[in-house]
Amino acid sequence: MPSRRGALSLLAGAGAALAVGAPAAHARPARPGPFGRHGSPSRRLDAGTLYVDPYGRGDHTDVRSALDAATGTGRTLVIAPGTYRGTLSVAADRAGITFIGASGDARDTVLVHDNAAGTPKPDGSGTLGTSGSATVTVQAAGFTARDLTFANDWLRSDNPEYTGTQAVAIKVQGDRSAFHGCRFLGHQDTLYADSLSLTAFARQYYRDCYVEGDVDFVFGRATAVWDRCHFRTLTRTDLASAPYGYVFAPSTAGANPHGFLVLRSRVTSTAPAAHYKLARPWVPSSDPTAYPMLTVRDSHLGAGIDAATPYASMSADHPWQDQRFAEYHNTGPGARVTVPADRPQLSRSAARAHTPAAWLGDWRPYA
Template sequence: MAAFIFYVTLFTLMASTSQADAAQTSAAALLLRVDQSGKGDYEKIQDAIDAVPSNNKEVVFILVNPGIYHEKIVVPADKPFITLSGSKPNDTVITGSDSGDIFESATFTVLASDFVGRYLTIQNTCGAGAKAVALRVSGDRAAFFGCRILSYQDTLLDDTGRHYYSNCYIEGAVDFIFGNAASLFERCHLHTLSEGGASITAQRRESPSEETGFTFLGCKITGVRTAVLGRPWGPYSRVIFALTYMSNVILPQGWDDWGDSSKQSTVFYREYKCYGPGANNRKRVEWSQQLTTKEAKIFLTKNMIGGKSWIRSTPKRFKKASSAISNNSTTH
């Protein structure tokens, strides 16, 4: 009951704070094209982002033509309402190999609100042995559709804000989905490269008052050897897997307390009607639970992140950028 009341309160709060209203969604989006061969408005993705005015108030649709873009990209906090889109994720690849600090190593960093990423591969090729973030999402109301997010350790820093991931492929080995956002992962494919019991998630909720947590709805989990579903980066870590296929890579215990038994009484680790050989709950740790149908109801829609009020559809009308914005990357 406490969880139900919590999420009803969360939904009410989030619905009241959304800024992406219907009028904005229906307006013509400003179209910018990125093409490495010089046939677009810009040759680099970052140059197109830099061209968006500060405190932007209209949807800017940046279409990225196929190619491998060796860039370290930041979407600044003062540039909301940007959509960055490829046509096929395998064809449009944003790649880097930085490592070290989790906040600085990301190949792609989103600080702005109301960002949308579509059909992109975002990767960090650093490999094993270092923290190497592919995607950091620190803005509110961010959504990703059909993206591939790839690294080894700390792949996706789902840092803060409300986020939605749909039909994404996310790959890594150690804590590869981590942070303290309030996020819904729907129909995503999680592939663990763990060689022996590393955790897929490390959610960082640090107090009962924080309105954060990860929900995986209708997802699929595969991997190369064995892994657990989550471990608590924060003592009140909250992760839910619902209606998700779990291959036999998931260890029978399911969850790990990160060597701190005191967190067993404060974490919120739940499963609901998951299936597959890794979903067998007979040997799950006693401090995780299966949700009843009534308890699960609040987690089975976008309401849990207030998403119906801010997740925007693809623009149907476009307008060409003015020469003041579309000046080609040579001016930067």
């Protein structure tokens, strides 16, 4: 069984290899280039598009140099299949930038690094912390990603001396951030759906995405919608008993009427039955007035979710029962209601207000 790092290396480019295999004898279609239908440096879609290819067939061989060159707003990076190791920061002055995985299969194009919260800073001034561990940080408004994998392959088993085991694949802070057909791989704190400040209600939309992890692996204070997504909880060899972790850990600001919304999605697991909680609220020290909000509706919850007690409290001072947690029309063994008080359900009339349109307002990335 390969390690996570080995698996990522094997996945990157696998789809491309299939795509350029020998054609059938009766047809000789043109061999597709590294950028597929997205043009190339010689057939540039527009002046704002840059091409990245590790083998030198684009404008840049790495994503960081392409991002540095993509000054201004509304630029596009078309990224050829490959594994691109290193951290990236999409600054606020790159508004409207789009990242596209050229093959159309997120497994082929992987942005990955291996920092953790406990990783020492290069200057020796301490450790990186949770935010500093992110492989990709997005502060720009209007960021869009398609068909890409964002990963953090730091492993607890390789670093038993670490106490800061949070390892973020991506931290998203910009308003109107959209992800289509993307994958997010990690363990603890995989996907950090955040905002730029306590008073900024950043809107995010995830469609047809895959997210995996173990502890609080979808977390933060953003107004975020996951539509038709797949959440996968992982087996843990370092723990002998349940719970292994928590899927969601929202930290919604008290003044924000909308937190996390999950709909038409599914939660599966590689772990034994009932070894995961669906969520727990996060009230961080930086915002003790946070009022975490999560709605999971019209989704399938697999056996990995503890149906009897699907929620837990992160702090005794902020019990989950005092937060804005709700469900509606979920199915599967993890959605079975045994004690109604432990599974707060929306009424049909209340559920009408828990929709992407209500969460995202005048921004319609799902249209």
